[in-house]
Amino acid sequence: MTPFNYQHPTSIAEALNSVGPGARFIAGGTNLVDLMKENIERPERLIDLSGLGLDSVQSTADGGVLIGALVSNADLAWHPLIERDYPLLSEAILAGASPQLRNMASTGGNLLQRTRCYYFYDTGTPCNKREPGSGCPARTGLNRIHAILGASEACVATHPSDMCVALAALEAVVHVQSLRGTRCVAFKDFHRLPGDAPERDNQLDDDELITAIELPPARFAEHARYLKIRDRASYAFALISVAAALELRGDVIQQARLALGGVAHKPWRNEAAEALMQGQTVSPALFARVAKLVLEDAVPLDHNGFKVELAERAIIRALTEAALGAPHGGNTP
Known part of the structure; x- marks a missing residue:
């Protein structure tokens, strides 16, 4: 792991003003820290989001739910509103990782976790997600866990999240903020297919921060x-x-x-x-x-x-x- 500086902002504005070259946001760190240990990610500065308060689950005026980006996976899975109205989401979260990781992992961070492709994690091999243009050895190598839909010549990696599969089915909306303002992204459009730019997992710009995930009014709790x-x-x-x-x-x-x-x-x-x-x-x-x-x-x-x-x-x-x-x-x- 390479040395890095650490910042702990206490407001969204302060966090967004800290963005710059070599900076990365960190919440629970359950994926990013692993990537840093493997020298796949080498941030110069970590911006700790834990002081921003985005950790509540609230009903919306139209009967949906607004989930703060820093709500832990464990708290979300066991939240009474989620268990009652969105059991699909609770079930998906509890199917993933371990209790210790769910206690640390954040809702927003879950959306941003990176593939578990063997070649992506092996810095001794080429990988278009790590180094664009270097190649995709998974196409002809060990590819038992890889994609069968939507892949490209550049990448056959799969998205690892359980929670995100449920959020896709529930037609969630991702709330995003930057110094330029706020926007909402339909969940079906948030993540990208690899195409010829597999290094980009999603539609976030480098200066944007996920602040919340919104669920529409519940219709599927019974089935x-x-x-x-x-x-x-x-x-x-x-x-x-x-x-x-x-x-x-x-x-x-x-x-x-x-x-x-x-x-x-x-x-x-x-x-x-x-x-x-x-x-x-x-x-x-x-x-x-x-x-x-x-x-x-x-x-x-x-x-x-x-x-x-x-x-x-x-x-x-x-x-x-x-x-x-x-x-x-x-x-x-």
């Missing part, structure tokens, strides 16, 4: 499921994960939301597949059609072809359990 398929039950990233949310009238689907993790550079939604379910009666045949549609453009690599069938089966299972109103909290290793 939602987060399913995570992983190699082991303890502290493992998803091979495939599915956030499924249904609004039902009887057994007829009024609205459906579906997002996948472990398959792409960002949480993956297919709005055509969601639209296919609207107005339809819940059935295994319908969910099988949805799964086929979501995966029809999949391009597996040498070692991850199994992900296509695994994702199809996971989609069918998650939608089935969501329709049944299955109890929350169970995740498959």
Whole structure:
């Protein structure tokens, strides 16, 4: 780890005025510190956000929820409003990391965590995310955990977050602030596909700070499921994960939301597949059609072809359990 200076601002304005070349914001540090230890990140200054107060969960005037960027993952998962109205989000958070990490990790930081691609973490190999233009050895190397949707010649890395998959399904909005003002970014637009610039994970500018994540009024509390398929039950990233949310009238689907993790550079939604379910009666045949549609453009690599069938089966299972109103909290290793 290289030496760095440390700042502890006490206001958003002070934090934003501290931004400059070589500076990085730090909240819980559960990803950034690891990257610094591996010499992947080498900030000259760390701007500690812990004194900014952005740590509350509040109801909004329209019946939604505003989550401060510094709310810990643990506090968010167990917050009464989230458990009651957005159990999908609670379930996704509790499927990730370990209790110790969830106690430290921040909501805003979760959105910004970087891929766990082996080659990204190995500074002895090329990686277009670390060094643009150097190459992507994962395309022909060990690529069992890599993307099957939305990848490019430049990068086949996947986004690692569980929480973000649920936020995508719930159509969250990210609140962002800089010295130039504030803006809101729809969650589906926040993260980027790799294209020819995989070093950019999201749409944030260097001088912008996430201040909050907003959830719309709850519609899916009764019929939602987060399913995570992983190699082991303890502290493992998803091979495939599915956030499924249904609004039902009887057994007829009024609205459906579906997002996948472990398959792409960002949480993956297919709005055509969601639209296919609207107005339809819940059935295994319908969910099988949805799964086929979501995966029809999949391009597996040498070692991850199994992900296509695994994702199809996971989609069918998650939608089935969501329709049944299955109890929350169970995740498959």
